[in-house]
Amino acid sequence: MTQQPETIAERLQGAFDSLTRAERQLADSLLQNYPVSGLASITQVAKAAEVSTPTVVRMVQKLGFSGFPDFQNALRRELEAQISDPISKHDTWVESAPDAHILNRFTDAVMGNIRQTLTQIDPEQFDRACEMLAETDHSVMVVGGRITRALADYFFMHMQVARPGVTHIQSMSNAWVHYLLEIKPGDIVVIFDVRRYENSTLRMAKMAREKGARIILFTDQWRSPVHEFADVTFCGRITVPSAWDSSATLMLIIEAMIAQVQEHTWDITRQRMEELEGMFDRTRFFRKFT
Structure with missing residues (x-):
C-alpha cells in the first residue's frame, strides 16, 4: 500500500x-x-x-x-x-495514474489515509471531545462548508437524537451571525473545514471563541486556520486519485465519536430514541412489513 x-x-x-x-x-x-x-x-x-x-x-x-x-x-x-482546484488536482492524478483499476487505486489511497490519520490522533483528545459533546448542560452547534456541510448534516442528525440542545448552522446561510446570539460560555461549536478554507468559517470561529465557546475542529492534514481557536482538532488525510478530496477518514472519526457520545449519554439517548420511534409510527414515516 x-x-x-x-x-x-x-x-x-x-x-x-x-x-x-x-x-x-x-x-x-x-x-x-x-x-x-x-x-x-x-x-x-x-x-x-x-x-x-x-x-x-x-x-x-x-x-x-x-x-x-x-x-x-x-x-x-x-x-x-x-490551494489547488479540482481541475488541476485531476490533471496531476492523470499524469501519474497507475495502471490498476480505479477501485483498487482509490481504496488503496483511502486505506492509507486512514492508517496515517489514526497514527496522528491522540486517544485522550478524542475522549475529551466526546466528553465535551456529552455535557447536556451545554449546547452544541454544528457547521460545515461548501463540501463539508454533508458531514456536518450527518453529524448533526445523529447528535440531535443522542442528546438535546443541538443546532445545525446552515453553512450557505448569510444569517449565521444570528446563531452567535445563542452561544453561552462553555457551549460547543463543531466545525468542519477542509482546504480552500472558507473565510466566513474562520470569522465565525473567532467570534464564537470570543463568546466563550469551545471549538471542536474537523479538518485536513494541512489544518484549517480555525485551528488557532480550536480546543480539539482532528486532522484527516483527504487526498485520493480524484479531482475531489475524500471524506472517508473524517467520516470514520465522526462515526466513532457518535458511538462514544451515545455511550456517555445512553440513558438520555435511549429515551429520545424510543420517543422518536413512537412519533415515526404515528406519522407512518417508514414503511413496515408485517
Whole structure:
C-alpha cells in the first residue's frame, strides 16, 4: 500500500517531545499560521519565534531536511496542494495514474489515509471531545462548508437524537451571525473545514471563541486556520486519485465519536430514541412489513 508523505505539521507534532525548549518555541510559532509562517526568510522566522537562526537550522535538520531552503521547498509544495482546484488536482492524478483499476487505486489511497490519520490522533483528545459533546448542560452547534456541510448534516442528525440542545448552522446561510446570539460560555461549536478554507468559517470561529465557546475542529492534514481557536482538532488525510478530496477518514472519526457520545449519554439517548420511534409510527414515516 502506498503511504503518502507526512506534512511538515505532522512531523513537527511527532517530533515535539524530542525538541529542545527553543525548538519547541519555534515549532509553536510555525504552527500558529501554518504553512505561511515558514515561508519568510530564515531571519524573519527566527525573529517571529524569538529564537536564533542556528536554532531554525538545527530544527529543520531534525525534521529530515538538508537545510532551510529544502524545508521551504516542501512547505511551498504543501501550500500548492492546499490551494489547488479540482481541475488541476485531476490533471496531476492523470499524469501519474497507475495502471490498476480505479477501485483498487482509490481504496488503496483511502486505506492509507486512514492508517496515517489514526497514527496522528491522540486517544485522550478524542475522549475529551466526546466528553465535551456529552455535557447536556451545554449546547452544541454544528457547521460545515461548501463540501463539508454533508458531514456536518450527518453529524448533526445523529447528535440531535443522542442528546438535546443541538443546532445545525446552515453553512450557505448569510444569517449565521444570528446563531452567535445563542452561544453561552462553555457551549460547543463543531466545525468542519477542509482546504480552500472558507473565510466566513474562520470569522465565525473567532467570534464564537470570543463568546466563550469551545471549538471542536474537523479538518485536513494541512489544518484549517480555525485551528488557532480550536480546543480539539482532528486532522484527516483527504487526498485520493480524484479531482475531489475524500471524506472517508473524517467520516470514520465522526462515526466513532457518535458511538462514544451515545455511550456517555445512553440513558438520555435511549429515551429520545424510543420517543422518536413512537412519533415515526404515528406519522407512518417508514414503511413496515408485517
